[in-house]
Amino acid sequence: MKKLILPIFLILLFSYQSKAQLGVAKKEYNRADSLRGMLTPLRTCYDINYYHLDVKINMDHKSVSGSNEFAFTATQDFTKLQFDLFANLKIDKILYKGAEVPYTREFGAVFVTFPKTIKKGTKDRFTVWYNGNPPIARNPPWDGGFIFKKDKSGNPFVSVACQGLGASVWWPTKDHQSDEVDSMLISISVPKDLDEVSNGRLRSIVDKPDGYRQHNWFIGNPINNYTVSFYIGKYSHWTDTYNGEKGPLTLDFWSLKEDSAKARPHWDADVKPMLESFEHWFGPYPWYKDGYKLVQAPHLGMEHQSAVAYGNQFKKGYLGGDMSGSGYGLKWDYITVHESGHEWFANNITTKDIADMWVHEGFTTYSEVLFTESTQGKKAGEAYLIGLRGNITNRTPIIGSYNVNKEGSPDMYPKGANMIHTIRQLINNDEKFREILRGLNKVFYHKTTTSAEVEAYIAKQSGLKLDKVFDQYLRYSKIPVLEYKINNGVLSYRWITDVTGFDMPVKVSLKAGEYTLIKPTNDWKTTKVDASVTMDSFNTEPNFYVKVKKGE
Numbered sequence: 001m002k003k004l005i006l007p008i009f010l011i012l013l014f015s016y017q018s019k020a021q022l023g024v025a026k027k028e029y030n031r032a033d034s035l036r037g038m039l040t041p042l043r044t045c046y047d048i049n050y051y052h053l054d055v056k057i058n059m060d061h062k063s064v065s066g067s068n069e070f071a072f073t074a075t076q077d078f079t080k081l082q083f084d085l086f087a088n089l090k091i092d093k094i095l096y097k098g099a100e101v102p103y104t105r106e107f108g109a110v111f112v113t114f115p116k117t118i119k120k121g122t123k124d125r126f127t128v129w130y131n132g133n134p135p136i137a138r139n140p141p142w143d144g145g146f147i148f149k150k151d152k153s154g155n156p157f158v159s160v161a162c163q164g165l166g167a168s169v170w171w172p173t174k175d176h177q178s179d180e181v182d183s184m185l186i187s188i189s190v191p192k193d194l195d196e197v198s199n200g201r202l203r204s205i206v207d208k209p210d211g212y213r214q215h216n217w218f219i220g221n222p223i224n225n226y227t228v229s230f231y232i233g234k235y236s237h238w239t240d241t242y243n244g245e246k247g248p249l250t251l252d253f254w255s256l257k258e259d260s261a262k263a264r265p266h267w268d269a270d271v272k273p274m275l276e277s278f279e280h281w282f283g284p285y286p287w288y289k290d291g292y293k294l295v296q297a298p299h300l301g302m303e304h305q306s307a308v309a310y311g312n313q314f315k316k317g318y319l320g321g322d323m324s325g326s327g328y329g330l331k332w333d334y335i336t337v338h339e340s341g342h343e344w345f346a347n348n349i350t351t352k353d354i355a356d357m358w359v360h361e362g363f364t365t366y367s368e369v370l371f372t373e374s375t376q377g378k379k380a381g382e383a384y385l386i387g388l389r390g391n392i393t394n395r396t397p398i399i400g401s402y403n404v405n406k407e408g409s410p411d412m413y414p415k416g417a418n419m420i421h422t423i424r425q426l427i428n429n430d431e432k433f434r435e436i437l438r439g440l441n442k443v444f445y446h447k448t449t450t451s452a453e454v455e456a457y458i459a460k461q462s463g464l465k466l467d468k469v470f471d472q473y474l475r476y477s478k479i480p481v482l483e484y485k486i487n488n489g490v491l492s493y494r495w496i497t498d499v500t501g502f503d504m505p506v507k508v509s510l511k512a513g514e515y516t517l518i519k520p521t522n523d524w525k526t527t528k529v530d531a532s533v534t535m536d537s538f539n540t541e542p543n544f545y546v547k548v549k550k551g552e
Contacts, residue, residue, distance in 0.1 A: 031106075031107065032108065033404040034403065035082075035106060036175070036404070036405045041076075042081050042082040043179075045074065045075055045078040046072040048070065048174050048181045048182075049182050050069075050183055051068055051184045052067075052069040052185045053066075053186050053187065053228070054069075054187040054214075055068075055171065056212060057188060059148075059158070062146060063131065063133045063134075064133075064134060064171070066129070066187075068171055068172045070126055070174075071124075074124065077119055078114075079114050079118070080112065080114070081111070081112055081114075082111055083109075084109055084110065084174065085130060085168050085172040086134070086170075088132060088134075089130055089132035089172075090130060090132050091129070095127045096114060099115075108166075108175075112126065130171075134169055134170040136148065137160075140161045140300075141300060141309075144162040145160070145165070146159075147159050147160065147161065148298075149298040152258050156191075156194060156233060157233040157256065157298045158230075158232040159230060159232065160230060161229075161299055163226045164405070166225075166226060167228060174225075177224055177352055177354060177448060180223060180224050180448060182222055183218070183219055185203075185216060185219075186199065186216070186217045186218075186230070187215070187216045188217075189208055189215075190232050192211055192213045195233060195235040197217075197293070197307060199228060199304060199305055200217045201218055201290060201291060219290055219305075220290055221290055223305050224346070224350045227303060227304045227305040227346075228305075231254065235255065236255055236257045236263075237252065238253050240253070244275060244285055244288075245283070245285075246285070246288045249275070251271065252294075254294070254296060255267075255296045259296065262314050269333075270332050270336045273375055274336065274371055275292070276374070277375070278341060278344060278371070280434075281370045282437050286344060286348035287306045287343065293307040295307050296310050297309035297310060301335035303343065303347060303364075305343065306343075308336075308340055309339065310339070311335065312333055312335035316331065317333075317334055318335075323387075324384045324390075326386075328380045328384040328387075329372075329384060332375070337368055338364060338368055341367030341368070344363075344367070345360055346360035346361075348441055348445060349444045349449060350448045351448065353403065354407045355399055355407060356454075357400070358399060358408065361412045362398070362413065362416015363417075363437075365413045368417075369381045369384055369417060372384045385417060385418065386542055386543070391413075392418070394415070395409065397474065398412040398474055399475055409477070415473070419545065422545045423458065423462070424543075425541070425544055426466075427464065432461075436458055468503065472497050476499070480495050480547070481495070481497070481546070481549050482495060482496075482506060482508070482546055483496050484548065486533065486535050489528060489530075490528060491508075491529040492524050492525070493526075494521065494523060494524045495520045495521060500522065501521070502521070503520070503522075505519045506541070506546060508539070509541075511533060535550055
């Protein structure tokens with residue numbers, strides 16, 4: 001097992017650290033960062049209602065061309081607004097009421113000036129025509145951009161991944177997570193001998209005069225724009241139905257034709273049990289109107305809403321390995337489970353600022369724990385969760401810098417999950433814990449939110465004082481350390497934390513083979529301890545993610 005743990009840890013560490021848009025420290029921020037990450041009046045002046053993205057993907061030139069229509073409601077009077085498009089993509093024109101309107105560009109921001117004031121409450125629209133070559137991702141999905149590969153027969157196998165980097169890397173959009181479009185039509189034109197899959201439901205396929213076909217997909221729910229996607233290739237397609245909490249949920253599977261024989265039984269093994277587990281813990285699948293799709297992609301995976309990207313080579317675990325080292329991570333396909341878990345946390349509940357991305361990744365990593373628990377038993381889930389701790393560095397906080405499009409440490413995955421599990425121990429009532437998870441997905445259903453709002457909801461519903469717990473785990477790099485001494489049958493103990501007044505209860509071994517709840521603070525306290533417990537054998541209950549330190 002030790003031989004397995006090290007390679008998997010290195011895979012995970014490389015994946016986290018090589019993700020260009022995830023976890024790379026940046027000490028100074030500039031104007032480009034603020035334009036990308038800050039909600040200014042030029043962004044808040046309009047609320048996006050609808051997009052129609054209508055583009056052609058040119059395989060030979062690896063380019064995109066076409067248009068995006070913005071339909072919006074003015075939230076205040078304005079004559080100027082900002083949308084976003086990477087500077088290397090050319091704007092051909094911006095049309096408003098049939099006429100071109102002037103614009104200026106600064107880094108990835110585009111500022112449009114309208115001929116007269118658009119009044120608050122007005123519903124209006126404009127269309128951006130553009131073309132160019134989006135960057136080619138060098139190491140997708142950690143490095144964003146277009147992905148051009150070929151299947152084993154030499155056919156094009158093409159997609160895009162842009163989390164963190166932003167959707168404006170390939171299409172003009174209001175590129176801020178706080179404003180999700182209410183619905184969207186995606187029209188992608190590709191060579192007629194290829195298939196194309198996007199989010200939502202397929203409305204039509206239209207032959208074009210240039211040997212291309214336009215595939216029109218409609219999304220009937222709010223969507224965060226980094227999950228808007230396309231997949232191009234020679235696909236096999238089959239369907240199924242899951243009878244879920246809201247009735248029949250359509251399941252669509254798209255694998256490369258050459259992989260369909262192994263894809264079907266592999267996906268069948270996980271998808272329905274996973275949906276059953278997640279609906280139990282989190283509530284109904286959030287996108288019944290758009291269905292559930294699992295689509296083979298030319299990269300490892302991504303949480304593209306209602307069209308989950310899959311590239312785990314039809315192996316169990318993470319590319320055939322277990323990131324927990326427990327053995328339980330080899331019982332299911334990591335990418336199928338993790339990326340589908342994001343349909344609840346990231347897609348249903350989306351943070352306004354990417355600095356709060358732990359809400360996406362911490363809860364979704366915990367979905368792996370809950371799926372393991374649902375299928376293998378509670379002890380198995382705990383073993384998997386505890387095993388993930390070997391991947392935590394505790395070097396930087398898991399909440400990032402606000403208003404500059406910067407997320408926190410990649411520890412947000414395993415550390416976020418372990419914090420959630422620790423809070424579950426404090427609640428000490430699994431049904432109440434489940435109600436909180438389901439309540440989150442109900443209260444923040446199809447909404448954008450903040451870490452602070454999520455924290456407040458959990459604290460209120462649990463009835464616990466959790467502010468200092470969240471602060472220590474989320475806003476500081478280190479976890480709580482329980483310092484202790486044992487002398488003549490007396491245990492002395494205290495918390496060592498960055499947060500002043502930290503008073504989280506914890507279970508400890510006051511007697512061999514048993515754990516008892518104590519309530520440490522930053523000041524020394526004492527209690528009696530059984531003679532069976534020594535300085536070397538004393539420990540905290542393993543489900544609490546804390547450290548222990550011998551006092552002097």
